[in-house]
Amino acid sequence: MKKTVLITGTSSGFGAAAANFFVNHGWNVIATMRDISKAGDLQNSKDVLIEKLDVQDNTTIDSTIATGIEHFGKIDVVVNNAGYGLFGVFESASRDAIQQQFEVNVFGAMDVVRAILPHFRANRSGTIINISSGAGVIGFPMASIYSSSKFALEGWSEGLRYELASLGIKVKIIEPGGAGATKFMQRVGGEAGRLQYIEDYLPFLEHTGAMYGGMQGNSDPDAVDKVVDAIYTAATDNTDQLRYTPTNDIKPILDARRSTSEAEYHTFTRSIFEQKKEESSAN
Numbered sequence: 001m002k003k004t005v006l007i008t009g010t011s012s013g014f015g016a017a018a019a020n021f022f023v024n025h026g027w028n029v030i031a032t033m034r035d036i037s038k039a040g041d042l043q044n045s046k047d048v049l050i051e052k053l054d055v056q057d058n059t060t061i062d063s064t065i066a067t068g069i070e071h072f073g074k075i076d077v078v079v080n081n082a083g084y085g086l087f088g089v090f091e092s093a094s095r096d097a098i099q100q101q102f103e104v105n106v107f108g109a110m111d112v113v114r115a116i117l118p119h120f121r122a123n124r125s126g127t128i129i130n131i132s133s134g135a136g137v138i139g140f141p142m143a144s145i146y147s148s149s150k151f152a153l154e155g156w157s158e159g160l161r162y163e164l165a166s167l168g169i170k171v172k173i174i175e176p177g178g179a180g181a182t183k184f185m186q187r188v189g190g191e192a193g194r195l196q197y198i199e200d201y202l203p204f205l206e207h208t209g210a211m212y213g214g215m216q217g218n219s220d221p222d223a224v225d226k227v228v229d230a231i232y233t234a235a236t237d238n239t240d241q242l243r244y245t246p247t248n249d250i251k252p253i254l255d256a257r258r259s260t261s262e263a264e265y266h267t268f269t270r271s272i273f274e275q276k277k278e279e280s281s282a283n
Contacts, residue, residue, distance in 0.1 A: 004028040004072040005235065006065070008053060008112060009082030011038035014131065014176070014227050018079060021228045022235075023047050030068040030075070032082075055082050055108025061115045069119060077127045077235045078116050080109040085135075085146040088195040089205070097195070098145050105149035110156065117169075124168040129234050130157045134177045134250035138257050141208050141273050161242060172234040173243045176227045177220060177250030211273065220247040 005022050009015040011033040019031045023045050031042045032053035039050045049071050051064040068075055086093060086101045113128055120126030135143050136150030154173055161171035220226065223246075230246035245254055256268050 001073065002026060002028050002047075003076040004030065004068065004074060005077040005079060006030040006032065006068055006075050006116070007079040007081055008032050008055060008108075010042065011035065011040075013081075014224060014231070015079075015081040016040065016042065017224050017228045018081065018231050019048065021232055025232065028072045030064065030072070032064055053082075055112060056103055058111055058115070061112055065115050065119070074123065075116065075119060076125070077129065078112060079129045079131065079231060079235075080112055081131045082108060083131065083149075085143065086195075087142050087146060089142060089198065089201050090144045092195040092198055092201070093145055094196070101145050101149050102152070105146075106152045106156070109153060113160070117164075120164075120169045121167055126168075127170045127172065127235055128157075128160075128164075129172045129174060129231055130154075131174050131176070131231075132157075134175055134245075134254055136173075136175060137254050138269070142205070142212075158242065165240075170240070171242070174227060174230050174234065175243060175245045175250070175254065176223065176230075177247040208273075220249040223247045223249070 005027055007015050007019050007022075007029065010019045010031040015031075015033075019029045019042055022029050023042075027047070029042075029045075029048045030051060031039065031048050032051045033039065034052065034054045036050050036052050042048050043050050049068060051060075051067060053060045053064045055061065065075065083105045084101075086097060109130055116126070116128075120128075130153055132154050133146075133150045135147040136154045139147045139151075157171050157173050164171060226246040230244040234241070234244055245251055253269070253272075256265050260268070
């Protein structure tokens, strides 16, 4: 019997590309999004079930999973891809904006997993793939809120894997860079309008904005293909590997975080992220 994957956030980016990739490799796909009018080419395949799913609405989560099981008979893999980034200095973000970030990136993923687990437990099998970020491993400037949501996602995923292993259920984490290759940065720009302007941070913001502009220009040009391939590998490799880091743009700094001393790592990141004192004085 063909296997079935449920993917959240398939209207664009990694989610849409992953849905098409799974279909092309012989899978059934439950492609979910908040606005099904954005399904695009996905709706042209008989192996794709388009469903409305908002990770902040448990009713849509429950109904989509029930419909998917009824339609295809079984769900084998869930990919928690839906998410966005709130970028800006912490002080500029309201409590509501921060809560919204966690509602989508953390609690939304948790609610999807909570809803699928009875089905996975009954089958004594299943794979949960949570899409994190390089920012789920290190804290980037202007990304403390986004990073903290992805840190939480990673910590939860790592603890959850032990709970579910005895039931035959696997948990995987994908840590991509390559945000410039998708529409992710467009939503980041849209969310920035919700932040308060604080003039004292202007020199820092100008420096950091220029730094990110340079980094975006160095994004892995094959990021989408590499991330999608990593998602598919995580779904099919039948291993206990927890983390997959597919894009070249984020690997050096993640390697530094994981393989050097705290002092060496701090020196390395300061050379990338911090504004030089003479530059700050000039401003």
